[in-house]
Amino acid sequence: MKKIPFGFLLSLPGIIFLALLVIYPFSMLISISFLRYDFINPIRLIGFNNYLRIFTDRLFWLSLKNTIIYSGGVTALTTMVAILLAVSIARIKKFSTALRTLLILPWAVPLVVSGLVWRWMLDPGVGVYNYMFVLLGLTDKPINLFGDPTLAMLACILADSWTKIPFMFVLVLAAIKSIPPELYEAARIDGATMIDTFRYITIPLCKKSILSGVLITGMFSFRTIDAIWSMTRGGPAKATYVLGYYLIDYLVNYTNLGVGCAVGVTMFILIFLFAGILIYLILKKE
Amino acid sequence: MNLKKEDSILKRKVSRRYALSTAAKIGISAVVAGVVGGIIGYTIKPTAPPATTTVTKTATVTGPATTTTVTKVVTKTVTAPATTIKRVAISDIWGPGPWDSINWDKPLAWPERLRRVKIGKIPDHWIDKFPFLETYRPDKIAAIGGYVPPEGWKEAVKGVDKLRFLNYGGMPHDPATAMGFAAFEDLTGITIEYEEMEELTLWEKTVSILTAKSPEIDILDLTAVYYTAIVAKRHWAMPLDFFWPEDVLALYSPAVKDIGMYNGHWWSGAYISTKPFMPFIRKSWLKEATGSTRLPKTWKELVSVLRKISKWAKENLGEGYYGWAVPGKDYRYMWRICTVPFFSLGGELVTPDGKINVTSKEWRMVNKMLVDLFKEGVIPKEALGWSWTEAPEVFGRGKAGFVLAGTVQAVRFSNPKLSPGIQNDWLPMEPLSWDVGYPKATCEESSQALMISPFISDEKKAAVLLFLDLYRSNQAQWNEVAYEGNETLNVPLYERPDVTERLVAGRERRLAVQYSRAVMYPPIIDMAMKIWHEWFQRAALGEVSVDEALENAQEEINKL
Numbered sequence: 020m021k022k023i024p025f026g027f028l029l030s031l032p033g034i035i036f037l038a039l040l041v042i043y044p045f046s047m048l049i050s051i052s053f054l055r056y057d058f059i060n061p062i063r064l065i066g067f068n069n070y071l072r073i074f075t076d077r078l079f080w081l082s083l084k085n086t087i088i089y090s091g092g093v094t095a096l097t098t099m100v101a102i103l104l105a106v107s108i109a110r111i112k113k114f115s116t117a118l119r120t121l122l123i124l125p126w127a128v129p130l131v132v133s134g135l136v137w138r139w140m141l142d143p144g145v146g147v148y149n150y151m152f153v154l155l156g157l158t159d160k161p162i163n164l165f166g167d168p169t170l171a172m173l174a175c176i177l178a179d180s181w182t183k184i185p186f187m188f189v190l191v192l193a194a195i196k197s198i199p200p201e202l203y204e205a206a207r208i209d210g211a212t213m214i215d216t217f218r219y220i221t222i223p224l225c226k227k228s229i230l231s232g233v234l235i236t237g238m239f240s241f242r243t244i245d246a247i248w249s250m251t252r253g254g255p256a257k258a259t260y261v262l263g264y265y266l267i268d269y270l271v272n273y274t275n276l277g278v279g280c281a282v283g284v285t286m287f288i289l290i291f292l293f294a295g296i297l298i299y300l301i302l303k304k305e
Numbered sequence: 306m307n308l309k310k311e312d313s314i315l316k317r318k319v320s321r322r323y324a325l326s327t328a329a330k331i332g333i334s335a336v337v338a339g340v341v342g343g344i345i346g347y348t349i350k351p352t353a354p355p356a357t358t359t360v361t362k363t364a365t366v367t368g369p370a371t372t373t374t375v376t377k378v379v380t381k382t383v384t385a386p387a388t389t390i391k392r393v394a395i396s397d398i399w400g401p402g403p404w405d406s407i408n409w410d411k412p413l414a415w416p417e418r419l420r421r422v423k424i425g426k427i428p429d430h431w432i433d434k435f436p437f438l439e440t441y442r443p444d445k446i447a448a449i450g451g452y453v454p455p456e457g458w459k460e461a462v463k464g465v466d467k468l469r470f471l472n473y474g475g476m477p478h479d480p481a482t483a484m485g486f487a488a489f490e491d492l493t494g495i496t497i498e499y500e501e502m503e504e505l506t507l508w509e510k511t512v513s514i515l516t517a518k519s520p521e522i523d524i525l526d527l528t529a530v531y532y533t534a535i536v537a538k539r540h541w542a543m544p545l546d547f548f549w550p551e552d553v554l555a556l557y558s559p560a561v562k563d564i565g566m567y568n569g570h571w572w573s574g575a576y577i578s579t580k581p582f583m584p585f586i587r588k589s590w591l592k593e594a595t596g597s598t599r600l601p602k603t604w605k606e607l608v609s610v611l612r613k614i615s616k617w618a619k620e621n622l623g624e625g626y627y628g629w630a631v632p633g634k635d636y637r638y639m640w641r642i643c644t645v646p647f648f649s650l651g652g653e654l655v656t657p658d659g660k661i662n663v664t665s666k667e668w669r670m671v672n673k674m675l676v677d678l679f680k681e682g683v684i685p686k687e688a689l690g691w692s693w694t695e696a697p698e699v700f701g702r703g704k705a706g707f708v709l710a711g712t713v714q715a716v717r718f719s720n721p722k723l724s725p726g727i728q729n730d731w732l733p734m735e736p737l738s739w740d741v742g743y744p745k746a747t748c749e750e751s752s753q754a755l756m757i758s759p760f761i762s763d764e765k766k767a768a769v770l771l772f773l774d775l776y777r778s779n780q781a782q783w784n785e786v787a788y789e790g791n792e793t794l795n796v797p798l799y800e801r802p803d804v805t806e807r808l809v810a811g812r813e814r815r816l817a818v819q820y821s822r823a824v825m826y827p828p829i830i831d832m833a834m835k836i837w838h839e840w841f842q843r844a845a846l847g848e849v850s851v852d853e854a855l856e857n858a859q860e861e862i863n864k865l
Binding site for chain 2: 023028032058059077143144160164165168171251252254255256257260268272273274
């Protein structure tokens with residue numbers, strides 16, 4: 020009598036879940052990307068025409084460039100600030116729990132809300148930051164962030180990073196806490212400065228956690244548009260128009276599912292490549 | 306943990322009989338769980354959110370002393386020869402159905418059923434359902450009756466107890482809509498459940514429901530000029546050719562046809578929140594900058610005045626005070642602002658073959674005017690980050706000398722809580738002409754059209770028809786214009802004393818409705834506006850010239 024491995028049976032619910040909620044929708048995404056599907060013309064197979072359309076569209080390359088800048092900016096700012104905070108909090112004995120709790124709070128804020136809050140705080144007319152800058156004499160007039168293409172992108176990066184820093188902070192702090200203190204003691208005895216210990220002990224030993232955080236932050240920021248939606252709507256002059264926005268435009272506003280799915284597949288491939296490289300770096304044996 | 310034991314569990318082989326019986330048990334459990342979950346989900350399915358309990362205290366303040374001229378209409382009654390108005394039967398368009406029992410001309414002729422209005426105190430049960438009606442207007446006077454339903458409606462809507470609707474924005478800002486729902490429920494016993502959402506989210510939700518051919522929504526609520534063509538082409542709404550016979554159409558502004566028809570067919574049955582654009586100017590700034598309170602009558606004059614206002618504001622008030630506040634972030638509102646002078650110039654945005662044209666002489670002139678004002682600082686660069694609510698807010702806070710916004714803003718500007726910076730210091734303006742010799746014009750592109758979903762039951766379609774008939778009647782439209790502060794396409798309402806006495810800037814608003822123009826755009830309009838908006842902003846930022854911007858925009862639009 021043929022016997023079925025029990026382990027396979029235990030995995031079955033997970034496989035069904037994966038099939039229904041990941042594999043099936045993903046296969047639909049790929050198949051629709053090869054169709055003309057715009058609710059006006061009959062649905063038919065058109066091969067790679069949708070991909071050709073997006074790759075010859077100026078807006079696709081513009082949005083890709085903006086996405087790389089945005090995602091890179093969010094990931095870089097998040098990583099730097101999170102490492103700084105983690106290293107600082109790791110050294111604090113008193114009130115560290117309270118500080119950690121406060122630092123994690125922005126994680127609970129939805130990105131859209133973060134965008135709205137930062138939008139008003141940075142507003143040139145009524146924003147608290149501009150008010151303080153003028154009051155303290157740092158600038159003689161309010162800084163027009165949302166009317167300037169470069170500064171608008173910075174503002175969006177700031178709003179997005181603010182909600183992602185807590186996650187990276189937790190990852191890095193956990194990694195720092197797992198470093199044996201004897202290493203630091205030995206280094207101190209050998210005359211290493213704080214910068215040396217940070218550079219030669221903390222960072223290398225936290226590398227995998229940092230890379231994991233970079234991977235997750237990069238992937239999420241590559242595809243999200245929440246903060247941009249609430250702050251700039253992709254402007255001014257499409258300076259903050261990212262791939263996610265391009266996708267939403269085709270899928271919902273123009274109801275062209277074929278092109279929208281082609282954009283989705285393209286985004287998946289780009290994220291997959293990025294993730295692949297980082298996963299290789301994470302799993303690479305030293 | 307005993308790893309060896311764990312390992313052996315995973316590798317343990319089972320008999321086929323055991324495997325099948327285990328799988329059957331799991332399967333049956335899953336089915337039972339699904340059924341139970343479905344029953345629970347169905348019974349606790351979220352209903353429309355209850356009316357907000359937020360009490361909005363709105364103090365109605367009489368606007369600045371404007372002379373409200375009641376235009377006396379001398380109507381010469383001519384008894385026309387008896388003509389039979391042709392009625393198209395619903396079954397000719399929709400096929401046979403429960404709607405066949407409806408007789409639109411009984412108990413009164415169709416126009417008469419729509420014309421009647423009964424004014425009175427808002428009933429307590431309406432306030433219980435929508436608590437914000439308690440304070441929206443202190444006198445609580447509204448149109449509470451008048452509409453006469455047609456005979457045979459009961460048979461047509463048998464079994465319908467509720468209809469579903471997506472509202473553009475929060476219901477506390479739409480008291481007229483709320484009262485329309487309440488009146489409909491009183492008349493028919495049918496409740497209208499609603500969800501509140503922002504415009505683009507409303508469209509996204511509507512698209513996903515219609516794509517799925519779902520009966521989730523009965524009454525479609527869409528910006529008429531942008532979405533009618535899309536909806537019509539995709540057969541996402543029921544055609545309403547029978548709903549607008551000549552005698553009924555005579556009750557409305559000709560603009561009803563502009564925003565209700567596409568490809569020779571009617572798609573909208575009624576309208577909500579009609580808002581033509583109207584210019585508003587700061588009285589004291591005008592006086593200080595030009596030495597006079599004489600209002601400009603043409604765009605050419607206005608631009609000259611705005612330059613003076615902007616210069617005066619910078620010299621006397623400092624940074625953070627502007628000439629003209631525009632919603633530069635919002636591509637639709639910027640497009641609408643451009644169409645205001647454009648319509649006066651007599652330009653056409655849609656060619657006879659249905660293509661969008663942004664390189665016409667008139668469109669170039671208007672774009673050049675605005676871009677020049679950006680470059681001179683009359684319109685600040687900050688405006689590129691302002692939404693359609695922020696620009697009027699900047700004006701209301703007293704930070705700008707001029708704004709071009711929907712007529713409903715007149716109510717906002719009269720409210721000291723909402724517009725503290727400009728009380729008794731603003732003036733509404735009549736629609737402007739481009740220059741002497743050109744016609745006055747403004748744009749009307751924001752009307753929400755109400756349509757019928759094709760994916761609902763026949764009885765529900767009949768019920769929605771009834772609701773649309775009520776909502777386009779004078780009863781419902783009286784509340785739109787005299788209670789809420791929007792405009793209406795039921796132009797004769799503006800001649801009623803009980804309307805004119807309640808209007809802020811009534812004369813100018815009536816003129817805005819009278820001179821408003823609208824264009825029914827092709828399905829690609831949203832893409833075209835976004836393309837144009839990007840290039841317009843680039844020109845405003847000085848990256849490209851106006852001509853380059855429009856040529857580039859046209860090239861991309863042509864590829865759509």
